[in-house]
Amino acid sequence: MTNFCATADVWLSECLDFPCFVVSEAGKEDLNQVLFGNNRLFVSCKLHENDFQSIDAIESMGFVEINQQITFSWKPDKLTPVKPVNDLEFRYSSSKELRSSLVGFADLFVTDRFRTDSRLPSDWSVRVKTNWILSPDENRQILLAQIGKDIAGFIVLRKYVSRTIIDLIVVDPSYRGQKIGRQLLLHLQKSIKKNQVIIVGTQHDNHVARKLYASAGFRNVDTKKVYHFYRERVL
Ligand SMILES: CC(C)(COP(=O)(O)OP(=O)(O)OC[C@H]1O[C@@H](n2cnc3c(N)ncnc32)[C@H](O)[C@@H]1OP(=O)(O)O)[C@@H](O)C(=O)NCCC(=O)NCCS
Structure with a gap:
């Protein structure tokens, strides 16, 4: 081309x-x-x-x-078990009020392309992620992982007939490394029907996200x- x-x-x-x-x-x-x-x-x-x-x-x-950008995909398959995290609860939220309390997570995406391009204004990455979190798009949902009143992490996703797209996954820094990310993916994977697929993209430099998707059984299907x-x- x-x-x-x-x-x-x-x-x-x-x-x-x-x-x-x-x-x-x-x-x-x-x-x-x-x-x-x-x-x-x-x-x-x-x-x-x-x-x-x-x-x-x-x-x-x-x-x-x-x-x-690396694209990963997951088709329903045998799920890889992961040790449960005590008191972790999952729920979907569409509440606008709650979404505004999630906006603080928007600056945690350090390998985001809008942030790594040093020519761009420094607030772009946060603006884009904030809009994803607050977006009124009717397909966009938020899967929350909560411990008591604390939001430990969440996934912003879009559900379509044959595919679910993960726009972002984030875990509060104080809860990282405790398999909250894996548990969030597992919860989503359990909800996917036989003929559906989950798609997620991440930057090559985001080693933790790549490890997270690989250990949840996702396959690298494209690199651009x-x-x-x-x-x-x-x-
Ligand atoms: C990516 C992220 C969601 C992972 O969440 P997490 O709850 O800490 O991850 P988990 O504890 O479930 O670990 C998942 C895998 O990553 C590995 N991992 C976690 N933290 C790691 C680290 N700092 N270094 C290397 N590997 C790490 C774990 O060992 C595990 O792999 P394993 O199952 O093979 O042992 C979290 O780091 C985060 O919020 N990052 C910022 C936002 C982001 O970049 N999101 C992804 C792009 S949208």
Whole structure:
């Protein structure tokens, strides 16, 4: 793919308050046209690491490689047991009031691509994660793991007919390393029907998340290099 097309990233544009695009084969706009001008602009692109022709082309347009995204998938299979955590309870929440108390978790994603791209404003990562947590999207749900009144961790997920997408999983730093993350995944895995699949993406540099998914039986199904194009408004 060297004749790149782009499509508006409506969700991210609303979240960041300026035009954002994503390079996509199904896109209706010519990427050269999108990049033309001096307006504030953010475009992201994901490419297979052996797609050398596209990589050369996108880099020559000013895109910078940020990291690699690994996609994991899990299909219903024999579940790997994990030692239960005392007093841990699970529940789904859609309460807006509760969601606002989860927003404090939004700055815990240290390997997030918006954070590792040092050219970007430092609040982007938190804005994106906050919007995921607060999002009014009717498909988006939150699976909470609670110990007493404490929220030990949670998963933000989207459920569709044949797949469930994990947007994020996070555990409070004071509860990490106690298999809360594994228990959250196990709880979700138990709810998945035979013909469904769970999909989750993470950065290559997020070694703990990769270990978490692998130990829960997820398989690495795709790896892509992530590129960003970012331009502040040129006066
Ligand atoms: C990723 C995260 C959710 C893991 O939660 P957790 O409850 O601490 O993880 P668990 O205790 O269930 O451990 C799961 C696996 O990761 C391993 N692990 C946990 N912490 C680790 C660490 N600091 N270093 C290396 N391995 C670690 C465990 O050994 C376990 O593997 P095993 O079953 O093979 O022994 C947590 O670290 C976190 O919130 N990170 C910040 C947010 C984030 O990056 N989320 C993922 C992307 S959306």
